[in-house]
Amino acid sequence: MSTTKYIFVTGGVTSSLGKGIISASLAKLLQSRGYSVTIQKLDPYINVDPGTLNPYEHGECYVTEDGAETDLDLGHYERFINLPTTQANNVTTGRIYQTVINKERKGDYLGKTVQVIPHITDEIKRNIKLLGKKFNYDVVITEIGGTVGDIESLPYIESVRQLKWELGPTNSLFIHLTLVPYLAASGELKTKPTQHSVKVLLENGIQPDVLVLRTEHPLNLDLRKKVALFCNVEIEAVIQSIDVSTIYEVPLLMKEEKLDLIVLRKLNLPENEEPKLIEWKQFVDKLKNPKKEINVGLVGKYIELPDSYKSIMESFIHAGSVNQCKVNIKSLHSEIIDDNNVAEMLKNVQGIIVAPGFGNRGIEGKISAVKYARENNLPFLGICLGMQCAVVEFARNVLGYADANSTEMSRTTTNPVIDLMEEQKGVTEKGGTMRLGAYPCDLKTDTKVFGIYKQEHIIERHRHRYEFNNSYLNEFEKAGLKAVGLNPDTNLVEIVEIPEHRWFIGVQFHPEYKSTVVHPHPLFVDFVREMCSCK
Numbered sequence: 402m403s404t405t406k407y408i409f410v411t412g413g414v415t416s417s418l419g420k421g422i423i424s425a426s427l428a429k430l431l432q433s434r435g436y437s438v439t440i441q442k443l444d445p446y447i448n449v450d451p452g453t454l455n456p457y458e459h460g461e462c463y464v465t466e467d468g469a470e471t472d473l474d475l476g477h478y479e480r481f482i483n484l485p486t487t488q489a490n491n492v493t494t495g496r497i498y499q500t501v502i503n504k505e506r507k508g509d510y511l512g513k514t515v516q517v518i519p520h521i522t523d524e525i526k527r528n529i530k531l532l533g534k535k536f537n538y539d540v541v542i543t544e545i546g547g548t549v550g551d552i553e554s555l556p557y558i559e560s561v562r563q564l565k566w567e568l569g570p571t572n573s574l575f576i577h578l579t580l581v582p583y584l585a586a587s588g589e590l591k592t593k594p595t596q597h598s599v600k601v602l603l604e605n606g607i608q609p610d611v612l613v614l615r616t617e618h619p620l621n622l623d624l625r626k627k628v629a630l631f632c633n634v635e636i637e638a639v640i641q642s643i644d645v646s647t648i649y650e651v652p653l654l655m656k657e658e659k660l661d662l663i664v665l666r667k668l669n670l671p672e673n674e675e676p677k678l679i680e681w682k683q684f685v686d687k688l689k690n691p692k693k694e695i696n697v698g699l700v701g702k703y704i705e706l707p708d709s710y711k712s713i714m715e716s717f718i719h720a721g722s723v724n725q726c727k728v729n730i731k732s733l734h735s736e737i738i739d740d741n742n743v744a745e746m747l748k749n750v751q752g753i754i755v756a757p758g759f760g761n762r763g764i765e766g767k768i769s770a771v772k773y774a775r776e777n778n779l780p781f782l783g784i785c786l787g788m789q790c791a792v793v794e795f796a797r798n799v800l801g802y803a804d805a806n807s808t809e810m811s812r813t814t815t816n817p818v819i820d821l822m823e824e825q826k827g828v829t830e831k832g833g834t835m836r837l838g839a840y841p842c843d844l845k846t847d848t849k850v851f852g853i854y855k856q857e858h859i860i861e862r863h864r865h866r867y868e869f870n871n872s873y874l875n876e877f878e879k880a881g882l883k884a885v886g887l888n889p890d891t892n893l894v895e896i897v898e899i900p901e902h903r904w905f906i907g908v909q910f911h912p913e914y915k916s917t918v919v920h921p922h923p924l925f926v927d928f929v930r931e932m933c934s935c936k
């Protein structure tokens with residue numbers, strides 16, 4: 402097929418309705434019908450990428466293979482369609498303006514006034530079309546962040562309005578996601594907010610082709626008819642998205658609602674074969690019918706907002722399904738853990754994960770938690786900063802270097818067991834300058850991690866500035882903490898483990914970014930298996 406088809410997904414009434422999950426579910430269905438699909442997110446904020454945002458502001462920052470720091474929805478896309486995304490899959494207003502302003506300075510628009518229309522909108526359209534052009538996808542689904550009516554998202558809405566006409570009939574489609582609230586007092590579902598939200602879209606020149614209505618209760622035919630009538634859509638194009646216990650059920654529900662079929666018909670694409678979702682269903686079945694249950698402690702400092710650790714949470718869901726085990730994540734605030742209360746705080750968990758992070762806040766609590774896990778043979782997985790904490794803890798309490806630290810936390814420590822990477826020493830700008838994205842790692846074969854990965858060469862994603870200080874490596878190894886995975890080019894320590902311990906692994910990379918429904922990450926799968934056997 403030569404022409405790429407474009408699907409634009411907007412949201413109305415309120416944020417957090419699950420545009421990302423609907424987009425990912427539709428992509429999954431189209432993919433299972435044999436189409437090549439990708440999903441893109443347009444974010445309306447001025448940051449060039451979310452890398453400089455605090456997780457409280459925006460949830461987790463997701464990192465792609467090519468080292469882009471992106472919106473967490475890209476994590477959902479990858480987990481659903483099991484294909485890597487790239488920088489081109491996430492565009493922010495900041496990035497758009499940066500490009501346009503750089504062009505203006507170079508003189509690309511000499512003599513012209515640079516304006517939102519056409520210069521900003523042209524740059525937005527170029528970014529939307531880029532994916533289809535570059536990778537020749539059959540379908541590109543573009544999710545527009547925010548809610549229609551927001552000042553910030555107007556240039557995006559205007560751009561896709563223009564694109565519809567440029568692409569020609571049946572080459573693009575608009576899906577609008579809204580909420581149908583339930584009024585308990587009168588026992589009624591209300592469609593008025595949907596009607597208003599479609600009106601806002603119409604004011605901006607966009608007639609949605611498909612409406613996806615998020616609801617707590619099933620929508621009856623009359624209600625669907627009413628929405629169809631008031632919003633100028635076909636009744637078949639009024640799709641119900643009912644609340645479910647797991648997001649992984651959504652593709653199955655969208656299939657029942659025939660979202661894929663209506664989309665293909667409107668885009669004039671053949672239906673091809675019925676989606677084969679056998680594996681997917683097995684995954685959901687196992688997830689919903691666990692035979693065991695464990696508690697894992699997640700030690701972090703952003704626990705008030707569960708989205709801060711989205712990919713870790715989802716990785717545990719994948720690993721839980723494989724093990725047919727319900728994994729309860731017990732969030733533990735690292736700021737309130739200390740050596741005195743740690744035993745009490747960890748008394749009901751079968752293992753702990755110490756989360757990634759930046760800066761000093763909560764660091765001593767993380768170190769106390771590591772110490773407890775190490776001394777009590779409690780399964781431990783440390784990710785990025787979590788691994789660095791494990792190294793610091795070992796240096797202080799086993800090697801006897803009381804002031805050991807990471808130079809991120811103490812510049813004056815006499816034992817910088819974690820230190821700034823050489824390549825970072827001249828870096829002054831904060832945006833996009835970490836060691837980011839996929840790097841290779843070679844595993845030593847007589848190790849636990851090799852038994853888990855069952856391969857010698859792995860590639861994992863990164864997001865850090867500090868690393869294990871190799872001048873201490875011999876001392877660590879002699880005392881029982883081994884470097885078992887190294888970057889083959891630089892010898893950067895990527896994985897440490899304590900062979901004496903039942904399950905103690907720290908990784909400098911982020912395994913959570915690579916766990917998908919089809920390929921649950923082996924480290925999480927084995928960690929959950931071990932915790933199940935503890936019980």
Ligand code: GLN
Binds near residue numbers: 759760784787865867
């Ligand atoms: N702050 C640490 C570093 O920059 C760890 C980063 C992380 O956990 N992602 O190396």
